Amino acid sequence: MKTKIRIATTSLGGCFGCHMSLLDLDERLIPLAELIEFDRSPLTDIEHCTNCDIGLIEGGVCNSENVHVLREFRKNCKILVAVGACAITGGLPAMRNFIPLEECLAESYLRGIGVENAQIPNDLELPLLLDKVRPLHEVVKVDYFLPGCPPSAEVFWTFLNDLIAGREPSLPYECVHYD
Amino acid sequence: MQAFVKNIAEENQYKATHLLRILHAIQAHYHYIPKPAIEQLASLLNIARTQIIGVIEFYSFFHLSPRGRYELLISDSITDHLLGKHALTDYLAIKLNVAVGEVRTDGLVSLDNTSCTGLCDQGPAGLVNGYALPHLDHARIDQISELINQQTPVALWPSQLFQVDDHIIKPGLLLNHPLTPGEALQSTFKRGLVATLAELDTSALRGRGGAGFKTASKWQYCRDEPENQRYVVCNADEGEPGTFKDRVLLNSYAQQVIEGMTVCAAIIGAQQGFLYLRGEYLFLYDKLQQVLVERRQQGLLGNNILNSGLDFDIDICLGAGAYICGEESALIESLEGKMGIPRNRPPYPVTQGYLGKPTVVNNVETFLAAAAIAHLGGDWFASIGTGQSKGTKILSISGDCAKPGIYEYAFGTPIETILNDCGAEELLGVQIGGPSGLFISDLELQRKLAFEDLATGGSFIIFNKHRNLLDIVNNFTRFFAHESCGFCTPCRVGTSLLKNQLAKIIDGHGSAGDVVALEELCVLVKNYSHCGLGQTAANPIISTLARFPELYQSRLKNISYEPGFDLDASLENARQLANRNDAAAHLTQVEQD
Numbered sequence: 021m022k023t024k025i026r027i028a029t030t031s032l033g034g035c036f037g038c039h040m041s042l043l044d045l046d047e048r049l050i051p052l053a054e055l056i057e058f059d060r061s062p063l064t065d066i067e068h069c070t071n072c073d074i075g076l077i078e079g080g081v082c083n084s085e086n087v088h089v090l091r092e093f094r095k096n097c098k099i100l101v102a103v104g105a106c107a108i109t110g111g112l113p114a115m116r117n118f119i120p121l122e123e124c125l126a127e128s129y130l131r132g133i134g135v136e137n138a139q140i141p142n143d144l145e146l147p148l149l150l151d152k153v154r155p156l157h158e159v160v161k162v163d164y165f166l167p168g169c170p171p172s173a174e175v176f177w178t179f180l181n182d183l184i185a186g187r188e189p190s191l192p193y194e195c196v197h198y199d
Numbered sequence: 200m201q202a203f204v205k206n207i208a209e210e211n212q213y214k215a216t217h218l219l220r221i222l223h224a225i226q227a228h229y230h231y232i233p234k235p236a237i238e239q240l241a242s243l244l245n246i247a248r249t250q251i252i253g254v255i256e257f258y259s260f261f262h263l264s265p266r267g268r269y270e271l272l273i274s275d276s277i278t279d280h281l282l283g284k285h286a287l288t289d290y291l292a293i294k295l296n297v298a299v300g301e302v303r304t305d306g307l308v309s310l311d312n313t314s315c316t317g318l319c320d321q322g323p324a325g326l327v328n329g330y331a332l333p334h335l336d337h338a339r340i341d342q343i344s345e346l347i348n349q350q351t352p353v354a355l356w357p358s359q360l361f362q363v364d365d366h367i368i369k370p371g372l373l374l375n376h377p378l379t380p381g382e383a384l385q386s387t388f389k390r391g392l393v394a395t396l397a398e399l400d401t402s403a404l405r406g407r408g409g410a411g412f413k414t415a416s417k418w419q420y421c422r423d424e425p426e427n428q429r430y431v432v433c434n435a436d437e438g439e440p441g442t443f444k445d446r447v448l449l450n451s452y453a454q455q456v457i458e459g460m461t462v463c464a465a466i467i468g469a470q471q472g473f474l475y476l477r478g479e480y481l482f483l484y485d486k487l488q489q490v491l492v493e494r495r496q497q498g499l500l501g502n503n504i505l506n507s508g509l510d511f512d513i514d515i516c517l518g519a520g521a522y523i524c525g526e527e528s529a530l531i532e533s534l535e536g537k538m539g540i541p542r543n544r545p546p547y548p549v550t551q552g553y554l555g556k557p558t559v560v561n562n563v564e565t566f567l568a569a570a571a572i573a574h575l576g577g578d579w580f581a582s583i584g585t586g587q588s589k590g591t592k593i594l595s596i597s598g599d600c601a602k603p604g605i606y607e608y609a610f611g612t613p614i615e616t617i618l619n620d621c622g623a624e625e626l627l628g629v630q631i632g633g634p635s636g637l638f639i640s641d642l643e644l645q646r647k648l649a650f651e652d653l654a655t656g657g658s659f660i661i662f663n664k665h666r667n668l669l670d671i672v673n674n675f676t677r678f679f680a681h682e683s684c685g686f687c688t689p690c691r692v693g694t695s696l697l698k699n700q701l702a703k704i705i706d707g708h709g710s711a712g713d714v715v716a717l718e719e720l721c722v723l724v725k726n727y728s729h730c731g732l733g734q735t736a737a738n739p740i741i742s743t744l745a746r747f748p749e750l751y752q753s754r755l756k757n758i759s760y761e762p763g764f765d766l767d768a769s770l771e772n773a774r775q776l777a778n779r780n781d782a783a784a785h786l787t788q789v790e791q792d
Contacts, residue, residue: 148773
């Protein structure tokens with residue numbers, strides 16, 4: 021049997037909407053599953069990447085853990101793909117970039133409605149927040165960008181089939197036209 | 200305040216087209232535009248208050264929050280950098296106890312940077328409450344600081360602080376023979392308007408702002424438009440860093456420039472003209488008004504000029520610190536009291552310009568030359584120059600040379616000749632045509648000054664071998680990001696991305712793919728921007744990348760990728776807030792194996 025293309029996926033500062041959109045491939049998932057297999061992904065529960073062909077990442081880089089995960093993907097994936105608006109631009113979470121971090125945390129943990137024993141969380145287990153939410157390509161080298169919020173199932177289908185067939189991926193106009 | 204604003208609005212006949220003048224007066228008086236004034240103006244001029252706020256935010260010289268009663272701006276042009284601007288600004292900030300970009304707590308003084316003030320041959324330069332301060336040095340800064348701290352009104356400051364020199368080093372065809380006022384008009388009326396336009400055609404004069412459109416054609420198109428009202432506009436919004444020839448022409452040759460405008464008015468049939476003077480040249484405003492008064496007294500302006508039946512007069516409009524207004528359609532928008540956002544072209548101003556009427560917009564130098572041609576004929580002018588570039592070009596030369604100033608050369612002159620004349624040594628290269636032009640290296644000195652080779656609006660900045668090329672490119676790229684009008688995305692976002700990507704490489708965070716990414720970005724900004732600003736904003740990078748690729752490559756790290764910002768430093772706030780400093784509270788800049 022032919023070796024399957026190995027794909028890892030994760031969400032950093034994202035909402036999993038891009039993952040849901042991937043699942044919108046519906047019945048096309050079945051032929052796709054003939055060609056690919058999943059490595060680290062919310063779909064498999066594998067905790068760390070091993071050698072993969074493709075890494076799909078949704079969400080921007082919000083905290084130090086995101087940096088570590090992103091680096092793990094970069095190190096283990098031959099092709100790294102920024103999936104969706106947040107991964108490409110920072111997206112909605114990046115709206116906090118215009119507010120000082122101190123104010124953001126105070127609003128949530130000190131002044132928020134119903135907060136008791138108000139304090140900024142400082143457990144060693146918690147990743148620290150970056151000053152600004154960053155798109156993936158400002159932290160590691162990214163090979164491809166799939167635009168959309170989320171990218172449609174058609175985008176995933178076209179992109180993955182192109183890559184699997186060894187073609188330079190190219191998205192038709194309808195796939196990247198939003199109004 | 201209400202009475203003050205009402206008074207100014209009344210002086211301006213409640214015209215919305217006069218919004219910039221009105222805002223200038225309010226800004227000068229209050230050192231910002233107070234909110235109640237905006238509300239009041241909106242109702243007096245019958246325009247939306249958001250439109251007024253838009254205009255205030257658009258122009259660098261208007262402010263929504265108070266500036267100091269002494270507002271100091273220091274020119275951030277590369278030519279000022281070469282002359283030691285950074286150290287002087289630091290000194291000034293210490294002397295006045297105010298940080299750059301801030302207003303001192305007592306409200307007396309504010310300090311900030313501004314784009315090129317057009318005093319490149321006598322910098323570092325600045326502005327105080329709009330008035331030009333050339334030749335800044337430690338002694339002058341001591342003096343200025345004292346005047347401010349003693350609260351001496353700017354009008355009473357020693358005049359030598361404001362002494363701006365012409366520095367005409369090499370006059371030529373035009374500068375050597377200024378016309379006597381009225382000469383060109385007399386010749387025009389004597390010869391006839393159509394015949395004079397034919398002379399202009401024979402002269403093959405092309406626009407001197409840089410684009411080089413044939414002047415006679417422009418005037419002909421405007422004349423041919425079936426409209427009753429037409430306008431003549433003189434573009435004196437000389438904002439291209441390194442250009443200052445128009446300042447000198449308006450200081451010492453204003454009669455002839457205005458005569459050129461009047462000849463144009465006679466030929467195209469205009470009753471009204473405008474001289475759009477960049478805000479940085481406020482010090483020329485009164486002097487130019489005086490020239491207009493004199494010409495009216497001599498019958499050279501106003502009703503029935505020289506008994507020819509021509510009625511024509513000129514208004515001077517002040518810009519307010521926006522480079523983009525040098526683009527002719529943005530300039531017209533600004534003349535109409537709006538934000539200086541370039542229009543779609545076509546229709547060109549010759550068909551739909553000021554208030555939608557046919558309008559000729561020409562550069563200061565073009566009107567100067569047109570006046571001379573109207574008097575002396577087309578052959579006189581066309582007898583020198585090259586095939587496609589007739590006559591002479593007036594250059595503003597600054598940077599690393601012994602004799603910065605104004606030079607006039609016949610088209611076709613090799614760059615080497617010009618560099619020898621102005622005393623340039625140990626050459627790295629020359630920026631021709633300002634940041635939007637071209638950087639040529641010391642290997643291209645046989646190239647010629649001409650539209651068919653090196654076209655220029657007149658900016659000529661020389662750099663010697665001790666200068667850091669990437670610092671120069673960085674200055675130019677930041678300039679465009681600052682001056683982008685914000686209308687179209689490729690330019691608004693693209694110029695900032697160019698700035699950031701270049702900074703990443705210069706700061707030593709770049710790696711193999713970053714120069715390629717920079718090149719791709721250049722192509723995008725150049726090809727997709729709405730107007731000339733965006734289309735040329737990448738030129739400093741493109742022209743230096745082509746000539747000095749090794750300089751860019753030498754800044755790159757030999758790794759596949761590194762972030763363009765300090766990762767660990769961006770956790771510092773979070774560390775402070777969580778009071779942590781354990782190993783997990785830190786990040787390395789690149790991944791450690």
